[in-house]
Amino acid sequence: MKKFLSSIILAAAIGMFFNGCSSKSDTKESRVEATSQPFTERDVETAEGTYVFDRAGILDAETLKACNDYAGWLYKEKLINTAVITVNDLEGKYPYDYAAEEYNKLYEGKGSGLVILINNDTKYDSVFRSGACLSNISDKEENNAVYWETKEVFKGDYRSAILRLLQLGELCPTHIIDNAQIFDFDQLNKIEKSLGSCKEDVTLLASHNGSETSNEQILQQYYDRKYKNDKGIMFMLDTISGKVIVHSSEKISTDIEKALKDANALSSKGDNYGAVNKILEALK
Structure with a gap:
């Protein structure tokens, strides 16, 4: 599946990346730069619940398990209500609105949420954030992560792409x-x-x-x-x-x-x- 970014969005994302690299002394800019790095594998337990919903049928068994286990780790350790959803049909909705509605269905809109939407319909993936994820993950950090996630999806590497976006949850405090x-x-x-x-x-x-x-x-x-x-x-x-x-x-x-x-x-x-x-x- 290919993703198509407009030249404006692409330029903005690239600009944010290089600005982050030039300001390592600034804590917030360093956090933006960190989202440019590949996902660091964690040794996590097998998740008890279901956090990945592959409605588009694009994830192999190994990818689905890795993403579900990591999402379960965020749910337990960071207390983030997490979900990953892949879709072929947005039912005429905007990607963000679709993700927000799914969050309300899954978690009744409560708590701190992080929903990753892999959009196989209009080709624009989306991240829904609420609560602590809204306070602790900036728009720059999210946009930069989505930029690099898009490059991984171009290559067909859904595992790295999804885990990269889920890793935004680690920007939230633990305590x-x-x-x-x-x-x-x-x-x-x-x-x-x-x-x-x-x-x-x-x-x-x-x-x-x-x-x-x-x-x-x-x-x-x-x-x-x-x-x-x-x-x-x-x-x-x-x-x-x-x-x-x-x-x-x-x-x-x-x-x-x-x-x-x-x-x-x-x-x-x-x-x-x-x-x-x-x-x-x-x-x-």
């Missing part, structure tokens, strides 16, 4: 999942660095829970999804209730319990970053 897009880029980096330096494995989930499911149930689901049989601590900050809660398989320390009271006092007033800092202080 803070900002589903509600509460924090800016710099705040996310500071929180991620602090949580990553903790002795325990700690994760913070930022949510805007308008569903009938309680915060406690949501936190339990995310905890089981990430830690399963492992040990860890997971906090959930919900902007609607203005509350911060915690779950762990281990006993919560008195320092953390005290920090939660202080954090709740701040989050109830809308000071979410201040609330998180109270927790970070207790984890030192």
Whole structure:
């Protein structure tokens, strides 16, 4: 299958690539440059669920498994609701709209999402992002990855192409999942660095829970999804209730319990970053 890019889109993509190479000192530009690199294979477990939907029938068994396992790794480790969809017919929809509708069907539009659409209809692939993926993956990073993915599709290398786009998920933090897009880029980096330096494995989930499911149930689901049989601590900050809660398989320390009271006092007033800092202080 061939992909045809307009000269304008192609020139823009090339321009972004070379601009990234000339600004290695800039963290954001370095991230753009990183999307130019081939996918680095990971040793991941066999995924329990189905994340790749090859409706166009273009993926061989080995490619399908590799992509599904890696998507499953992102789902568990990064807590990203991930999907890869190949299609021959967009049913008259724009590629992005098709991907967005599929995300709503698969995940009810909830959480942080990353959907890769391999479009065998109008020949323009698309990436749908939401939540943390929208905050942590820039348009430049996405466009640059799509540019190089297109070259791989030209060669018929769907495995490398799909894995390259899925790898955008690794630009998202590991310890803070900002589903509600509460924090800016710099705040996310500071929180991620602090949580990553903790002795325990700690994760913070930022949510805007308008569903009938309680915060406690949501936190339990995310905890089981990430830690399963492992040990860890997971906090959930919900902007609607203005509350911060915690779950762990281990006993919560008195320092953390005290920090939660202080954090709740701040989050109830809308000071979410201040609330998180109270927790970070207790984890030192």
